[in-house]
Amino acid sequence: MDTPERNQIAAPISKFEDSPVFNYINSLSPIKPVKSIRITQAFSSLTFGSLPSIFTSPHVSSSHKESRFLRSHQDSDPSNIGTSCKDENKIPTAECDVSDVAQLAENESELQENFDILVPIGESSVEPLDEHQEFALDLPQSLKYDCGSPNSDPTPCSTAADCTVSKSDAPVDEKNSQIDLPDGRSHQEGTSQQKNDTGCGWESLALESTDLLIFSSPNDAAAFRGLIQRSPDVEVGYFTSMVSNFPENEVSEELKSHLLYQLTFNEQHEAEEPSCQPVDPSEQKDTNTLPNGVAISNLDNHTGTYLSVNMDNEVGAHIPFANKPISDLPRGMRRRCLDFEMVGTQQKSLDGGSGGISSPLLKSDENDIPKNKQLVVVKGGGDSSRCIVPGIGLHLNALTSTTKDSRIVKHESLLSDVQALNVHMSTTSLQSPLTNQESLHKSLTLSNAEEMDHDNGLQVAEEVSQAPTDLNYEENGQTSPRKKRRRMENGGESETCKRCNCKKSKCLKLYCECFAAGVYCIEPCACQDCFNKPIHEDTVLATRKQIESRNPLAFAPKVIRSSESASEYGEDSSKTPASARHKRGCNCKKSSCLKKYCECYQGGVGCSINCRCEGCKNAFGTKDGSALRGPDCEEEEETEKCEKNKAEKIPWKMENENNDELNLASALPSTPSGFRRPLVQLAFPSKLKQPRSSFVTIGSSYALHSSQKMGKPDLLLPPPPKFEKLPLTNMEDEIPEILCSSSTPTASIKSTSPNSKRVSPPHSDFGTSPNLRSGRRLILQSIPSFPSLTPQH
């Protein structure tokens, strides 16, 4: 990676102006080349960011790769930075800031390398592209540095004047940056002069950048780091794909750097989001007013917003690729990831303030389908995080089922999300939604099929998270877990966003709904001594592994829906409304399967032969198979009860139907666009040992969550991210054989399916990345329904 990039960068830089890419950019943004660059960033970031964040994997190895990747980019960056700053008198503030940040981030070794390149380049006007690259490369590092910097205070500089003021303060930061960057110092010096000339000094920029970069809390920084590390594989994939699309290597580098930058930026943004949301709108408006598209004001509050603003302005003005939407999407992805990581810390802090902006997307998942999709709604807080977490847990499911169609859907949803983001994030953005969509489509088209998948997955997650939008989030977050649940249920929101109240299990046992759903606990949870948080990822994964070792299906969806399932169940299947059945069946003795104590009833499915219940009166179908009563209470005795329950049944049952397939998935925000995956039911032949259920449902809710859910992680998570490592390892270690070998679904299911399901999420995540693909294959074999990472759905 490094070598090729370097080579590319060095040569291209000199040729930059001549390069077709450059020309193209210029054509796009006649006003300012810099803007065009940003646009490219947004685009790249969009494709790139979404997936990584969601699927960020815990794999350490991946982190290394990422770091390398970043470094390589950085190498190119330094030179670019220096030049860019100089060149960019036009866009002094914003870009300079970025460049400053980048400089800070630059590694010494890298810097040296870059310098070599820089010397020649320095004079030349590094055009926006270079700058972007620099930003992308440097930002990550700079962010890290900033975390520790005393000047972390993100004082917003709405205007150039502000920036200048900050400059006075900046000196410290600059020093730091200079120190950090051995080679970069030279750049800074050169640039500093220019800064003065331009009116936006390096210092000011550096300060701003530092502000942006600075994490509100150490935790955030850590989370951010984690994100960066996690996503490397995916990023690489995106980059490669992106590069392939572009004619010249130079462009690819730029894109990569941009992507990286955006990723980092997003992370920051997520961390900082809470405060940002309120401010963003006004700021964005302000930025919009600025001809240059300087989003400086936003920078103070949140770098993420800042970038987005710029993007909006720029993109809206000229670039065909809707950058904003793109940029937003990545953010959503990142947010999810961040949520995973930061759920505990950030959300809390956020909740206190604005209501947890940090992980809006994730929250959205929790919420029903976000009608508005507003990022702001994100609320972040607990909900979002939760949503994210589920996403992670669900990742496998969500990923597995992805198909081209799903991709399309995702794209659409993404577009919608993007639009929503645009609306919310930049209320003032000049861009029209259509343009954004177009840009998104273009970006998608550009990306490789795999990339597309990844993007879609990310996008999907984003959508989910975003969907939740209601401003109510804050309220919900504040409310007690029970109230939230009830609201969710009543409101029809997905039950998937579960909030536990564990006191003794540390949320590391299946008692914990969150843990069982493969989601990290979030603020809304009232759990005590909770270890089901990104901070304890290792513990969570280890515990999961243990549980899966005992019961591979432990994390598998409890309710399987599918025509197949019905066939397997035979009579039972006919009974259940949706031909869905509880995987293991219930063991009710006193509730007559008429209350939510009964998992079958709770899942909105009839009891099956697998059930050991006594006196089954399940309204959805008794295990006798005698009659499907359905939710309607047919039985005489229970008629009254039924009536009482009806109200409940219908509502929650409906939820189940929507969510049931993916119980967890339901947690994922039901996306208007249809994010919800169809239940992936694995119809396994009789072979399955599973005593009770022949099928394994892949993941119902998980899948949805994953995409989102998570995204988890994710979606992602980020679960996605967490799960990724374990799942992969688990899959490979534990399940792989089963999946691969098991020609028969049942066998796979029994031994692996549950695990695979669980595991799969992470795998799926990986699947997005080339590295992960291997895991995906295994999963697919074992579990047909599993969506690939791409799934986006």
Place this chain on the structure above:
DNA sequence: GAGTTTGAAACT
């Protein structure tokens, strides 16, 4: 909101 009931999960 506190207490009870219930059944899954975990343990032996």
Place this chain on the structure above:
DNA sequence: CAGTTTCAAACTC
């Protein structure tokens, strides 16, 4: 594998 205990959700008051 069966029995018991633990646990947290669901439910009731």
